[in-house]
Amino acid sequence: MTSPHPESVQALERIFHAWDHALGAKDLDAALALYHRDATLESPLVCHLLGTEDGVVRGRGELRRFVERVFAHQPSQRRRHRTGFCSDGTKLMWEYPRQAPDGDQMDIVEVMDIHDGLIQRHRVYWGWYSVRMISTGEHPN
Numbered sequence: 001m002t003s004p005h006p007e008s009v010q011a012l013e014r015i016f017h018a019w020d021h022a023l024g025a026k027d028l029d030a031a032l033a034l035y036h037r038d039a040t041l042e043s044p045l046v047c048h049l050l051g052t053e054d055g056v057v058r059g060r061g062e063l064r065r066f067v068e069r070v071f072a073h074q075p076s077q078r079r080r081h082r083t084g085f086c087s088d089g090t091k092l093m094w095e096y097p098r099q100a101p102d103g104d105q106m107d108i109v110e111v112m113d114i115h116d117g118l119i120q121r122h123r124v125y126w127g128w129y130s131v132r133m134i135s136t137g138e139h140p141n
Contacts (some may be wrong), residue, residue: 008089008090009087009111011114011117012085012087012089012104014093014115015034015092015112015117015118015119016085016092016094018030018034020082021037021133023080026063026071027116028067028068028071028127029067031067032060032064032067034118035060035063035118035119035120035121035122036115036116036119037059037060037116038058038059038120039048039058039059039060039119039120039121039122040056040057040058040059040120040121040122041058041063041120041121041122041123041124042055042059042121042122042123043055043123043124043126044124044130044131044134045066045126045139048134048139048141049066049069049070049141050065050066050069054082073139073141075106075133075138075140077104077105077106077129077133077138078105078106079096079100079102079105079106080096080105081097081101081102081105082095082096087133089114089115090115091111091112091113091114092110092112092113093109093110093111093112094100094109094110095107095108095110096109096110097106098127098129102135104129106126106129106130107108107128107129108124108125108126108130108131109124110122110123110125111124111125128131
């Protein structure tokens with residue numbers, strides 16, 4: 001793996017912290033400001049919250065609709081314990097492990113492709129604990 005350029009590290013750290021802050025504050029405008037206009041986001045939650053067959057939202061319009069639903073329907077297990085991120089200079093990744101200091105949380109891995117200091121492509125991978133929450137109805141929709 002090559003070392004990222006120092007400006008890339010700053011952009012990645014900015015997104016890592018700003019995205020978490022927007023999620024915690026449920027600040028829709030701050031969250032959307034981190035994405036390119038034509039960004040995509042892929043997640044099992046897209047199908048669950050939007051009632052679609054396709055787990056992908058495309059562009060800021062669809063992203064706004066999805067993130068509004070995410071903020072309105074977060075279960076208590078959707079906490080934000082994480083310990084850092086990994087990157088190759090353009091791809092930003094981190095884990096929300098199931099086992100957190102204050103108990104189980106939704107187990108999720110976030111993967112973002114960063115271009116020009118913004119998120120171009122965002123993929124969200126769920127572990128067994130999070131998937132079970134949808135199948136049992138514990139995750140509201």
